[in-house]
Amino acid sequence: MSETAAARKSEAKRRSKFLVIVDDTEEVRVAVRYATRRARNLRCGVVMLRVIEPVDFQQWAGVAEIMREEAHDAAEALLQKLAEQVNQESGIMPELMIREGMAREEILKLIEEEPxxxxxxxxxxxNAEAPGPLVTAFAQMAGTLKFPITLIPGHLSDEQIDRLT
Incomplete structure (x- = not known):
């Protein structure tokens, strides 16, 4: 491989990003740690997305706006906390994104916008009958996406994750 081709390949790898969906579940910690460790080892980036689903309070617009602001503040605080952990553990500063809408649709939009x-x-x-709504939805769509989905068991310890990466 020529020096120029190797440089292009290295630059493409550096621009590559792992997307992690951040929610309020306990298992999000596992997804973030796995993505961070893999990204560090492969010299890639990490994008952490939090989707705020809409609240339906049409007759109480003021209440809906307050709830929306509180959800946005909580999302920002959670993303900042996780980003700090990611940076301390790996030296990576993840990209943080907050979107409003239905989770599946917003994730698909982001995937289209971010090549x-x-x-x-x-x-x-x-320990659940179902793996979670996003896991179920994206498993059904796996054949239509332009990249792989990595599904991590949500009960893994930090040590188990580190051995996988």
Whole structure:
């Protein structure tokens, strides 16, 4: 491989990003750690997305706006907390995104808008009958996406995740 081709390949890898969907579940910690460790090892980036689903209070517009602002503040605080952990553990500063809408649709929009996203990392709910709504939805769509989905068991310890990466 020529020096120029190697440089292009290295630059493409550096621009590649792992997408993690941040929610209020316990297993999100597992998805974030896995994505961060893989990104560090592959010299890629991490995008953490929090989707705020709409609240239906049409007759109480003021209440709906307050709830929306509170949800946005909570999302920002959670993303900042996770980003700090990611940076301390790996030296990576993840991109943080907050979107409003239905989770599945907003994730698909982001995937279309961000060509550098190369993998979606999700953690399955441990000890549950179903792995979670996003895992179920994206597993059904896996054949139509332009990159792989990595599904991590949500009960893994930090040590188990580190051995996988």
């Amino acid at each position: 550098d996203i190369r993998m979606l990392v999700l953690a399955a709910a441990p």
